[in-house]
Amino acid sequence: MVGDGAEQHADSPMRVVIRISRFLPKPERPRRHSNPFAKDDAKQEPAFPRRKRQRGKQWVQDYPMRVHPQDTILNCLLSIKRDSDPTLAFRYSCGHGMCGSDAVSINGTPTLLCTATVGEWAKTPVPLSSGNEFRHTGVTTGSVDASIPVTTSDAGPASPAGADESLAAPGNDDGGDAGPDRIIELAPLPGFPVQRDLIADIDPMLEQIKRMKPYLQAKGLLATKADGAVDVFEYLQRPEQLHRYELLSNCIACGVCEGSCPVYAGGEAFIGPAALIMSSRFINDSRDGATDQRLDDIRQADGIAACQSVRACSRHCPKGIDVGEEMWRLVERSGGAQG
Template sequence: MDDALTTVTLKVNRFTPRPERDRGARGGSPFAKKGGSPFGGGASRNRRPRGKQWVQEYTLQVRPEDTVLDCLLTIKRTVDPTLAFRYSCGHGMCGSDAVAINGTPTLLCTATVADWAEHPNPLAQADEEGFRHTGSAEDGIADDTDVSNAEDGLGVIELAPLPGFPVQRDLIADIDPMLDQIRKLKPYLQADGVLATTREGKVDVFEYLQNPQQLAKYETLTNCIACGVCEGSCPVFAGGDAFIGPAALIAASRFVNDSRDTATMARLNAIDTADGVAACQSVRACSRQCPRGIDVGEEMWQIVARVKER
């Protein structure tokens, strides 16, 4: 199997937080704006972390089918035990290892080296006189620089923490703001609380029985693993604007579409705010890398339509 190995370079954006100073009971500015969005977010969520930041490169011998998570585990175990990243199941089911790979939010455990390794484009590099070639090799502009360096390895993969969230350390982002937003929308079934009974006075165990059409309306949405990939891809949320975010709206949509839930109007009212559905710009970037196959952008359009139609 050694013959199948090749090299890849991982460029990891690293971060070590600076110890927080104890400010005592002085608090913040008395002129600071109070309240704000009920969903949080804004500058406080996306503020620049304080600490040491640098890019560190690791070159490994890997197989093309290895995942980026495999590479990081190898680094952690054999090269640099100080590298920090988050993962759990490693099978694309828990969503804990979401990061930005080459600038695109995705899961470490589902991204293979062969799919994500990139070679630097020699045509985009400046020559000795400071000019960059913009033509192609077929145009005769670059004679020597158009030779691919694939024989030297698979290429380079750049890793950074998930956009839109505070960085805790290296590739670990604090996703608590997203989870808090989901909790605020009460992501649990709210039924009328009246137990159906049979003629004999016993509890009817089939009270919440659904037909296949009713189940299909929300079944796909139950696949959401709250990984944050859609939020890291959203230019509004990742840009730091106050926005509840697509993950929370997906959670709300799951129950809005559930025939057993009796709180539909309350749920729609809760997201009908300037920082709720009104903040969605319908860019649909949230759909591009969902690891569970949810068309998040389409669901955003559907929930916005439900809010307007009510």
């Protein structure tokens, strides 16, 4: 992931091109008014709705920049939106890896924008076989270093007038290092419908999590003292009981595991690892009284049985959860994958 020579100058600015897969949705047609006297025969939504094909304009756009290796990619996008292209759309909230709202695909790997640094993800472009030219496609803002040939793969909307020239021609300020800019490729999170640019619609994942009833369902027995007051000490847990689910409770529903899963991202009928992790968090909670029902829920055809144990979901969890191992434990707990 680290570009050649990036580790040698950890504090010095480096030339990068932020290459973004952009998407502008096609405006929806206004719905026709239905007959108010007609019978409402709308069918119930299926548990796993079919993903709709997105319609709109797609193109690739390059943003040359000079940044420090320790700068986060989120900061790069904020700089682009503030100084160069206000039309760029992406999602973020806390900016510290706590909310999970800024998950995207970086160089083909799902991860969080706010925790990914330029030095970690910048890569040298692959040279073409014809000579010393490099693959460097897309529409760019401002002018580009003349030493780097640029070709347009798909013409998108024109760049806004008055684009900040400080983001372009990164070698003009102090000469820069020799060779081409390093590339960071950004795309929406795989496996989800795209709303615009880097913003993915994660509602399908949230609906699947909601389906698993991600809240404590107590056994209904309220312990009381002799005077009728609630005995709160009856609900304390031993450290080993807390340890069984404590790490699972750190899940921030960012969707990185779902975007990494070839089954979920491939469009198969699979509830997804995020919903199963949320269910496992309560299955392992000694205070929860709905374990049997939860196990029945994950035994459905699109539940744990659809998991193919690829374990790609474990590679980049920002909270350090071994999602693949937890999936295997659920298989054992539920009596094995059901056909």
